[in-house]
Amino acid sequence: MSIKVSALTKIYDTQKAVDNISFELKKGEIVGFLGPNGAGKSTTMKIITTYLPPTSGTATVCGFDVLEQPMEVRKRVGYLPEANPLYFEMYVREYLEFTAGIHGMGRNAKKRIEEMVDMTGLGKEAHKKIGALSKGYKQRVGLAQAMLHDPEVLILDEPTSGLDPNQIVEIRDLIKNLGGSKTVLLSTHIMQEVQAMCSRVIIINNGQIVADDSIEHLRQASANHDILIVTFEHAIDSALLNELKNAQRYEHSGDNKWELVTTDPEALRKEVMQWSLTHNINISSLQAQSHSLEDVFRKLTKK
Numbered sequence: 001m002s003i004k005v006s007a008l009t010k011i012y013d014t015q016k017a018v019d020n021i022s023f024e025l026k027k028g029e030i031v032g033f034l035g036p037n038g039a040g041k042s043t044t045m046k047i048i049t050t051y052l053p054p055t056s057g058t059a060t061v062c063g064f065d066v067l068e069q070p071m072e073v074r075k076r077v078g079y080l081p082e083a084n085p086l087y088f089e090m091y092v093r094e095y096l097e098f099t100a101g102i103h104g105m106g107r108n109a110k111k112r113i114e115e116m117v118d119m120t121g122l123g124k125e126a127h128k129k130i131g132a133l134s135k136g137y138k139q140r141v142g143l144a145q146a147m148l149h150d151p152e153v154l155i156l157d158e159p160t161s162g163l164d165p166n167q168i169v170e171i172r173d174l175i176k177n178l179g180g181s182k183t184v185l186l187s188t189h190i191m192q193e194v195q196a197m198c199s200r201v202i203i204i205n206n207g208q209i210v211a212d213d214s215i216e217h218l219r220q221a222s223a224n225h226d227i228l229i230v231t232f233e234h235a236i237d238s239a240l241l242n243e244l245k246n247a248q249r250y251e252h253s254g255d256n257k258w259e260l261v262t263t264d265p266e267a268l269r270k271e272v273m274q275w276s277l278t279h280n281i282n283i284s285s286l287q288a289q290s291h292s293l294e295d296v297f298r299k300l301t302k303k
């Protein structure tokens with residue numbers, strides 16, 4: 001197992017940021033770590049990368065415990081922290097040489113730095129100081145730094161946050177290509193990000209895991225639920241909605257508007273038409289809407 005987190009808890013003063021979470025990543029998996037801001041993603045990642053000790057529970061990387069064998073863990077982990085802290089006064093290659101020094105890479109460093117400059121497409125910008133680079137290129141430097149020592153596991157904290165749409169696509173492609181045989185845990189609060197890069201998603205909310213599933217499975221589960229949005233001309237007696245056999249549940253979504261959740265939108269549509277005639281209720285609009293993965297995320301992480 002590349003990453004194994006067991007009953008991990010982190011309490012800052014009085015606040016429980018991570019609350020008894022467990023999950024595993026097999027070698028080669030690219031897993032999205034999804035959750036709203038403040039859910040506990042960065043804290044979990046800082047523990048896995050040995051930058052923060054857990055309050056209780058354990059985390060191992062390639063079998064090495066983060067508290068007992070932190071140096072072994074660091075050899076195997078590449079980390080792109082949130083907000084990507086870099087030394088803006090350093091030149092790109094100078095910074096990568098500095099990073100290579102920290103990892104004690106010795107004679108292999110020069111060749112590997114050129115490989116990473118090439119792989120991350122930094123070539124034409126590599127002669128500049130980091131402070132002079134665009135945000136997308138700074139992010140490439142962050143990725144080059146994370147992968148320099150060829151770690152088995154990559155921990156990327158919001159790797160595309162703050163980038164423009166073109167840069168987002170470039171960095172996503174880079175991660176997918178560079179990932180290769182590596183195990184990647186990447187955090188984001190954007191569902192599309194996960195869909196674009198990952199095979200599996202772990203959703204965290206208020207420090208607790210609320211879903212751990214394949215994208216395919218989540219997609220299927222969400223595809224099974226459609227919503228029929230019905231607007232009536234006048235207020236209705238909501239008890240009448242209970243008569244609709246094809247509606248699993250319903251929600252009032254404003255004025256005379258109701259959302260009916262169904263697994264069979266076509267049958268429900270017919271039933272609603274018949275039902276409205278029976279009760280002499282006028283419908284001003286009837287609209288079907290597919291339940292998207294975004295909805296699944298919102299439902300699981302609702303306050």
Ligand code: ADP
Pocket residue numbers: 012013015016017035036037038039040041042043044
């Ligand atoms: P995420 O990465 O999902 O946005 P974080 O792990 O950064 O979430 O934060 C989880 C919770 O812990 C938040 O409520 C945050 O305010 C709190 N937190 C994070 N770091 C600290 C800290 N150093 N001291 C106190 N509270 C913190």
